[in-house]
Amino acid sequence: MIARTFHWTISLLFWMAFALILTGVLKKNRGSARVRSDGGVWFAPRWWFAYSWLFIMIRIATIGFSYLRAGLNQPLQFTTGVLIGIAVLGFVSTIPGTIVVKSEALEEVYWFWRNKKIRWTEIEEIDTEKRGSTVTVIGSGRRRIVFTNVYPDRPRFLHEIKRHCGNELPPDFPNQATSTNGAI
Numbered sequence: 775m776i777a778r779t780f781h782w783t784i785s786l787l788f789w790m791a792f793a794l795i796l797t798g799v800l801k802k803n804r805g806s807a808r809v810r811s812d813g814g815v816w817f818a819p820r821w822w823f824a825y826s827w828l829f830i831m832i833r834i835a836t837i838g839f840s841y842l843r844a845g846l847n848q849p850l851q852f853t854t855g856v857l858i859g860i861a862v863l864g865f866v867s868t869i870p871g872t873i874v875v876k877s878e879a880l881e882e883v884y885w886f887w888r889n890k891k892i893r894w895t896e897i898e899e900i901d902t903e904k905r906g907s908t909v910t911v912i913g914s915g916r917r918r919i920v921f922t923n924v925y926p927d928r929p930r931f932l933h934e935i936k937r938h939c940g941n942e943l944p945p946d947f948p949n950q951a952t953s954t955n956g957a958i
Contacts, residue, residue, distance in 0.1 A: 791826035798823035805926035817873040817925045835862045870924050875934040882919045894938045
């Protein structure tokens, strides 16, 4: 009885986390960026989005581990467990990080991955979608920092790029001067 209740509780939490992930991906994040005391501006995904992503990956990893427990006596189950483990590692690396705008560089800070940093002088290309909410900043060495709808306050992000890059912006760069909450 307790095992069945535990199983259904974990299943319910899994589907709730899955619904939160879909909400976070499909719906625009209407939050605002945080300004730190050091002058940096932080664009972070909502906490429930990141933790839901992590919970789903832990749940899938436990399923993969149950396949691995079969051992080498059953090669198909063992292979399935290894493939699930590799997939989980791949998905954990896609958890969105925090984009930090500092006076010297644009940086994306990840939980489980190496951080990306593009100095303002190294920016080669800025790609903004006309109708979408994605902004891709490409630096030297083809390093990319991608601002998607998971992050809050796109107008503020565009303003910070404009402020740090000055006149070196592409002609089709959006002219959004105010934040969604009116403060910059």
